[in-house]
Amino acid sequence: MIETTRPELVAYQKERLAKFVSENQKLDKGQIVFAGDSITEFFALKKYLGRDFPLVNRGVAGIDSVWL
Numbered sequence: 001m002i003e004t005t006r007p008e009l010v011a012y013q014k015e016r017l018a019k020f021v022s023e024n025q026k027l028d029k030g031q032i033v034f035a036g037d038s039i040t041e042f043f044a045l046k047k048y049l050g051r052d053f054p055l056v057n058r059g060v061a062g063i064d065s066v067w068l
Contacts, residue, residue, distance in 0.1 A: 009062045016060050031056045037063050 031054045034040050040059025049055060060067070 005062065013060050013062055020058055027056065028054070030054060033058055035059065035068055037061065 033056045034043075034045060035058045037059060038061035040057065041061050043057070043059070045055045045057050
């Protein structure tokens with residue numbers, strides 16, 4: 001099977017990952033990190049898991065476990 005990824009998606013993924021690198025420098029230790037694909041990215045963590053927890057969403061649409 002040959003996988004192809006649209007250039008727009010690749011650009012979005014790279015932009016989002018670069019944003020994470022910058023944001024990660026500002027985070028306190030002890031955060032609960034969720035990493036994954038679009039299911040993770042678009043899941044409303046604080047809404048469903050609570051605003052009292054230090055939750056960080058690091059989902060990126062279109063990635064797979066190879067990126068993690």
